[in-house]
Amino acid sequence: MMRIPTRTAFSSWLLLLTLAWLAVTPGIGPLVDAQGVASGWWQLRQQALYLTGVWAIGLMALTMLLALRLPWLERPLGGMDQVYRLHKWAGIGAALAAIAHWGAKESSGWIRQLWGRAGKPAREAVLPWLTDSRGLAKDLGEWAFYLLLALVALTLLTRLLAYRPWRWLHRAMPVLFLLLAFHSLALTPLAWWSQPTGLLMAGLLALGSAAALWSLAGGVGRRRQHAGRVHAVQALGGQDAPLEVICALAPSWPGHRAGQFAFVHFHAPSQTGQGGQSGQSSPWGEGAHPFTIASAQDSLGRSPQGEPLLRLVIKPLGDYTARLHRHLTAGQALTLEGPYGRFDARGRQGRQQVWIAAGVGITPFLALLEARQPGRAQAPAQAPAQVPEAAGTVHMHYCTNASASDPLLPRLRQLCAQARPPVTLQVHSDGQRLRPEDLERYDGPLDIWYCGPQSLGDALQAHASGPRPWRLHRESFAMR
Template sequence: MRVRGIWAAWAAVLTAAWMLALWAEQGQGLVAGANGESVQWAWLLRRDLLLLTGVWSLGMLSLTMWLALRQPWMERPLGGMDQVYRLHKWLGTTAAVAAVMHWIAKESSAWIKTVWGTAGRPARDAMLPWLAEGRSWAKDLGEWAFYALLLLVALTLWRRLLPYKPWRWLHRVMPVLYGALVFHSLVLLPQAYWQQPVGWLMGALMVLGSAAALWALAGRIGRARRYAAQVHAVQLLGTRPAQDPLEVLCALPAHWPGHRAGQFVFVRWDAWEGAHPFTVASAPGACGQTADGRTLLRLVIKPLGDYTAQLHRRLHAGQAMQIEGPYGRFDGRAPHADGQAVPVQVWVAAGVGITPFLAWLEARQPGSMPHAEAPGDGLSAAHLHYCTRDAATDRLLPRVQNLCAEACPPMGLTVHDAAQGQWLRPQDLEHHGPELDLWVCGPQSLGDALQQGAQAVRAQGGRWRLHREAFGMR
């Protein structure tokens, strides 16, 4: 809901700025026909849509550029870096849709000429005088940037069309495309708009967005949170190298700030491949330290793609690596109502989504470091629903069972074995009560089903507080 709310609020701000400019033009009679006649409504509608869609496209894309900087302060208002990326993705998609509408409005001139002719066409808007010579360049550059933007967004949404590595390198062109669109907007935005709120807003966004683009092109994103680390140990959890999970112990330097159970990091073993996000599958301090005092943390990686399926061959003890983070707010901190924590948490994990819960379970083991670091953040009773494709071959299930058996406060465990037809449904959680603190990490389809279940419970007077980890980083 935070992502939707921020998206809607930003769309409202951009639209309101455009409407203020529209009202100012109507009140002052700033729009006139090319030959002094009254403006024909179709031409006026085309002009207004061109300006609105341009404001929307550049405004959405500017915020997208800022979200790409991965600043830690962004996590609090959005609920975690995964939600930052989710908003980043949908703002970029909205910018592309607005750009398509902008292009359609531009190309509609031929259709309007055929139906209504050129009578009543608005006079060409006056541009900033010192940029007037760049009008032709701005139009051409904006059109080519538009085509490239559509291609990048299509490749982002259609993941099977392009593997991660070439997509990542192609995506690094985005700051350059943004610069081209800034030039297009700077030249073509009517001069009168620069004296109104819409011009002030667009000018500020161009400056801030361009600064973010330059920061990205300089390779500065996340640099302050990067740490030189080392592979301490690698173990295949099973006998099938390209199918069973891989456990990697990482040794962090002394200035590593630590993490909270449930957070994730960006890991880079290969400079060409780039960084991949992985959840830390161990609680703070649970893995101890190396002989020379370096902190150890555990990653559990399931071979879900070409790159992760080859890691068992690529990684070895002593290998240099880089870790960036930690990020995320999927930490299981219970909300409070009337001074009391919700008595029961329900955790739902599916597939690789079990990794944050492994860290949570380790934090509940006797003698472990406190799971909640802030004063007053206590632990409540919880129940884990673990969805697995085949319990008989799941190499993580025994660890989950042992950790649940030893947890304090007590942990309940229900295993949903897809091989036996045991699929989790929202109804399976209703016996826990109408007031739940529900934490979900798994495929989007599972999260969507539980979201609908939460809405149904709310309609009946109950409340499921739903927290979802969204790992769609592209």
């Protein structure tokens, strides 16, 4: 199945909403007629209100749907990271549409100052049982608009607010959608409901409201959550070194494909004196965070209790992960939701695979390499396939600050040396940076799989869009 790029999905959704508006839009006459009546301006303002309103509620409904983390959306969009990327841009688009909607509403003042009220259309009829709710719907819509702008601004300006308070504020988004849904339902023209546009609006309002209520009820990802515990935890070096966490999961865990990730919530220890107390110094109030699974299915076997094991490699890149390093201990309970993602190195026949990892971006490749180890115990029949179809020789590049002290490099070298099909490894360290031009030496079309900092990913993206037949796969997952 061909992946739908995020921009294409966003543009197609916006086009659908625009076409729905066009289907019920009458023609607009001269902006100002010979008698100086600005009926055209008033009609233009009214249609701008309708169009921006359709855009705003349509994009908000899309954000509500995407926030549910539905697995069936991963395949067409190319992974849960792309689902979240579309969710973010739909939210930004909804905020911009809401600003335009507010601007169209406020434009009545200068139209009235320039040409007076002559030519202003009469109020259109709405659903009879909501006629008396016009004023309430307008007030609720205006307050929801202000709150929506504030939440989107805090999402974009991530440094203004720590993750924990942002997370709780973001949970108000479903409430804002329900307020805006009532605003739209009460003010949508009655004539629309008997046309295809009305059916689309009804579907958007119903779907978005159901998603919002499900989210408020705590249903997001609930069916894909699995209990577990920390089986073992080990720092892979000194200060600021990655933390290896071995998780033991319940038998309900369905297995995973190499390269996938999961949302992991580490619970506070039940015993006192283990750093599990609540407060600014502990990480237990953060909720679930996404971590790449750094082991292939069944590569670690099972615990003495028969629990399937998997590995996480967590680098202290932020406040949460730094605190996690200080407080996480063996035996703690955890909840793991997933697996998600399609970073599985499944390329096409006739295309050369190139893997590029930088920093902690090595974690999905560790799992992909484990899946290529000879003699590895075979996964159960119901588990997903591990080695990609049509797998061939892979050229891998690993970018690290200091190869001599990198705690993951020895393991990486061993896995590459033993991999079947083969994986050649080139390490870029100590000032020897990888440049996109360095990949020109590989002949033919390339499938490039990249995980690492955004700057290098953007440089690869710019180069891949050139004349060479390159396809770049990169995870762009972000919690906000």
